[in-house]
Amino acid sequence: MLKEILVIAMAGTLTLGTAFAEQTKDTVTIHAGKTAANNGQEMYATYCAPCHGVDGKGHGPAASALRLLPPDLTVLSKNNNGKFPGSHLMTVLQFGSEMPSHGSAQMPIWGPILGTMNRTNPQEKQLRMSNLSRYLETIQIK
Ligand code: HEC
Numbered sequence: 001m002l003k004e005i006l007v008i009a010m011a012g013t014l015t016l017g018t019a020f021a022e023q024t025k026d027t028v029t030i031h032a033g034k035t036a037a038n039n040g041q042e043m044y045a046t047y048c049a050p051c052h053g054v055d056g057k058g059h060g061p062a063a064s065a066l067r068l069l070p071p072d073l074t075v076l077s078k079n080n081n082g083k084f085p086g087s088h089l090m091t092v093l094q095f096g097s098e099m100p101s102h103g104s105a106q107m108p109i110w111g112p113i114l115g116t117m118n119r120t121n122p123q124e125k126q127l128r129m130s131n132l133s134r135y136l137e138t139i140q141i142k
Contacts, residue, residue: 028065032113037128040135047110048073048132056139068106077140084137093129 030050035043045054053060056073063070077084096109115125 028062030062030108034117037118037124038131040131040133043128043132044135047113051107056136066106070107073136074139074141076136078142082142084140086133086137089133089136090129093132 030047033046035046037043044056048056049060050062051060051066051070052058052073053063053070058070058072060070076089080088092107093114094109094111097107111125111129114128115122117128118124
């Protein structure tokens with residue numbers, strides 16, 4: 001059955017540690033709680049781990065509700081001749097996944113969500129994306 005993905009950005013209204021993935025019949029809800037823009041690991045744990053798993057291997061608690069399994073994010077470098085695909089990652093974060101299999105993509109488009117987290121600082125979105133990218137680089141397997 002088609003599951004709809006709902007990402008709720010509540011930056012500023014939630015305290016840390018309140019992010020969770022909640023699964024109802026047809027909807028996967030990821031609560032995008034508040035995180036520090038300079039903490040890639042915290043952003044990963046809050047926004048990505050529900051699907052991609054804390055270890056990045058794709059077995060997060062919400063993964064089973066998706067039509068398409070989230071890919072293993074620890075092999076991005078390995079699958080790219082040992083080089084971390086930083087610009088690919090930024091594109092996926094900004095515009096969404098380039099490989100939606102059938103129908104709509106199963107991966108939220110993060111750019112607009114990260115962009116609403118601090119309206120007084122338009123640069124923050126870029127900072128968040130590059131810190132997320134840097135964190136992912138640290139969990140790559142050789
Ligand atoms: C609702 C579940 C979900 C969440 C939350 C999620 N992803 Fe994904 N992600 C997926 C799925 C499913 C795919 C593969 C299917 C697709 O491309 O649409 C994917 C694909 C990707 C890809 C593409 C991998 C490749 O080889 O091209 C990257 C990179 C990625 N996600 C990173 C992230 C990051 C970083 C976050 C957190 C900011 C995140 N994802 C949050 C479900 C999710």
